[in-house]
Amino acid sequence: MKHLIHFWPILKRLLCYGKNYKKHLILGFVCLLLASIFEVLGPVLISYFIQNSLVTHQMHISVLLMTIVIYILLQIISSIFNYLQDIIFNKISIKIIEKLRFNVMSSTLDLPINKFNQQPAGQLISCVTNDTEVIKELYETFISTLFRSIILISVTLITMFTLEWRMASIAITMFPLVLIITLSYQYYSKPILKKVRKYVTKIYNIFNEVINGINVIQQFGLETKFKNSIENTSKLHYLARMNILKLDALLLRPLLNLFSTIILCGLILLFGLYPKGFFEIGTLYAFITYLGRLNEPLITIASQQSILQQAIVSGERIFELIDTTKQKYGTDTVNLKTGEIYINNLNFCYDNNCKNTLNNINLNISSKKFIALVGHTGSGKSTLAQLLMGYYPIKNGSIYLDRRNINTLSKKVLRNGISIVQQDPIILDDSILENITVGRKIPKSDVWNILNKVHLIKLVKSMPKGIYSILGENGNILSVGQKQLLSIARVLISNPKILILDEATANIDLETEKKIQIILSSIKNHTTLIVIAHRLSTVKNADEIVVFHHGKIVEQGTHDNLIQNKKFYWKIYNSQNDNNSGI
Known part of the structure; x- marks a missing residue:
């Protein structure tokens, strides 16, 4: 319960990003419901055919063909609705991540300068890219899978109780066991997943350090040191991922398959103990089919816990960044008149x-x-x-x-x-013009004037495209002195006090x-x-x-x-x- 209370506020806040897409969510939910209904009707049709044609030995070719055609149509319609819901939920997830990523970037741009001094650049990059991608999986995979599984389980159970309530009562004994497995998985997986995220961030930081400091690294022969650092961190990341996989292999499919097998044996035992004709063989077929179909969504729900846990961990990091206290400025909007x-x-x-x-x-x-x-x-x-x-x-x-x-x-x-x-x-990887104006609406004549003032006009005129010449990453086509003169031109053009x-x-x-x-x-x-x-x-x-x-x-x-x-x-x-x- 304490664990649930801890991660619920994060999950609730992540889900709030979907409130602007209620109509799309309802449409996706309806498609999931229809897909599940048509999928569940298939075994009912086959059960009816077994009971009324095979058991009674009254086989008519027209009935057989009609059963086959209807069964195929049911599966095709179910597939169409599944396709539609998949498109809808993917569209919603992309829109939500677009909004979330914008919020993270906006928050990053508004961070106080001291936050950039305290946090490695790789951590911020990882938060904007990797963490938002993990949350994309929450909407794209987990939520749609959860809805689909719940709807399929609900429709299947209703059908099972309609056909034979005693057999259905045995089948539902699986659910408390699944709940125990799910809660156990959440408890043991979260600390491991936090380690996974920590090692991923560390790898980002190392690569960022390598790229920015490659000159120093090669000059002083530090290649081996950084290779070892990357290798050790990657190994720790691998071991943490393996622990998650071991946890999946132990708690998810094997145990759930075991429970499903035990319940199936209980149904067969029940069928054998009751007098002949008490349970119809078509009903037994339907229950065996439904039990298999119940097992898969239950396994899916349990296995998707890792996505949920990773999304919670990523959500904590993202909201920590978004909620960082921003520096407050005053309300005086009158421009400076003097430089006193x-x-x-x-x-x-x-x-x-x-x-x-x-x-x-x-x-x-x-x-x-x-x-x-x-x-x-x-x-x-x-x-x-x-x-x-x-x-x-x-x-x-x-x-x-x-x-x-x-x-x-x-x-x-x-x-x-x-x-x-x-x-x-x-220096931005852009033109000379953009490096001076940096988004400000400044006449080109003023740009040429300031270039003349900082003694760069000959250099710029010698370039094929003049002020539209691209300077490359960090202005790699310029000398250190030329870069400094360009940066001076950038500030002088606005005549600061x-x-x-x-x-x-x-x-x-x-x-x-x-x-x-x-x-x-x-x-x-x-x-x-x-x-x-x-x-x-x-x-x-x-x-x-x-x-x-x-x-x-x-x-x-x-x-x-x-x-x-x-x-x-x-x-x-x-x-x-x-x-x-x-x-």
């Missing part, structure tokens, strides 16, 4: 139990200023950039943009007013860095620039340099002032100069 930023007593940590990543940050950035954030790796610079983007809610302290609390601003205001260029640019460059010059050559510096100089008069950089040559001309150390601001000032102070910034600057002089 005011940060007051800001503290932040990624996990409630961890040490603060940012400690008591106070910073005032005037509109249209060029501000540089510098410091060693892990000092909190990128964390502050993510908070300014609104990727995480502010719980301790405050950030004001355009003199408005960032928590009150809508997501649209934040995305329209603030843009960020990451260290590793993301605040532009953040998070280590945007870390992986590029000096020539591209100079181009970026020229770009920054051309936009700093109408955009607030926040540049995070380890390479201090990029930020020497900043209006103000803010130095971070262990999550705190330890210095602020211009390049010249900080050099004169001979503190943190001076040490970093000299360290870089020493490294450069030794090259």
Whole structure:
């Protein structure tokens, strides 16, 4: 009972996806009912023929031919209705999975950034693809099979009790035994099926890691390590699947066939014990036939438990993803008018139990200023950039943009007013035009203008299809510097009030860095620039340099002032100069 209470809410929620298809479900149910009725009428016809023709030795060729024709017609009609119900239920299942998959993808797109940092990509991919496919089986196979089996069993039992209630009473003793087997199967199979799903997800994660990190894997000779990892996980998956198959082989068909055989022996014994003529031989034939037909749907229902269990496990994972708390944004929909930023007593940590990543940050950035954030790796610079983007809610302290609390601003205001260029640019497997507009309605003339501004116009004009040229997966036809310039063009075309460059010059050559510096100089008069950089040559001309150390601001000032102070910034600057002089 406890097990039933546990999985019923998941099953109920999965079944709710079918509420929009009530008419189709009713039609499919009617087809199943008619198919079962015509299927059950066959043995009744043969029983009548045996009793009235074979037993009495009154064989007429016309009666024989008529019996054969009607029997064949009954089976053909039953097959037609079975075909129709199969089409109907498959259509419903495809529509439902389409809706469910859309909900999962929509939920994934709305997940807070920290969820992507906490979950492997393979787990999310497995949830969207594999788990939804398992639930498709629930509608496509389990529900239609369950309906068909229940209807067939019900019609068969009604017919059996109509023909001979004593024999029917013996036959129904099978049902309590089947119920015990079914509940036992559910109890023992669920933990095994959870292991199966865990190993499938792990295999997805390994393959995702291999594909994304193939360069590092081949460079350091890690092929054997990953092969062993895949082999071990696949073996564990195989053993778990074998445990399910062993459970099927033990609890399902063998036991049910045994019960069916025992009940059949009971019917024959009953037929033999009663006086001659008490039971008709045609009735015995019908019962033997019905018992075989009862056995099959009972075995089917029991064997389909694995589909139900897998759907419950997949449903738990899907609804856990769908129900993940989404980040809440404010209701202020007025776009930013300036790029002014005011940060007051800001503290932040990624996990409630961890040490603060940012400690008591106070910073005032005037509109249209060029501000540089510098410091060693892990000092909190990128964390502050993510908070300014609104990727995480502010719980301790405050950030004001355009003199408005960032928590009150809508997501649209934040995305329209603030843009960020990451260290590793993301290039879509699409055209140059789509990579710049990314779905926004932007005139092509503006695209050409921005390409000229980021020094890519010669490159694009040299391509056969110009701005319609396809860049391939992750822009594999472009250099690292060209990718970064393209990503800058993508954000500059919307004229953001605040532009953040998070280590945007870390992986590029000096020539591209100079181009970026020229770009920054051309936009700093109408955009607030926040540049995070380890390479201090990029930020020497900043209006103000803010130095971070262990999550705190330890210095602020211009390049010249900080050099004169001979503190943190001076040490970093000299360290870089020493490294450069030794090259």
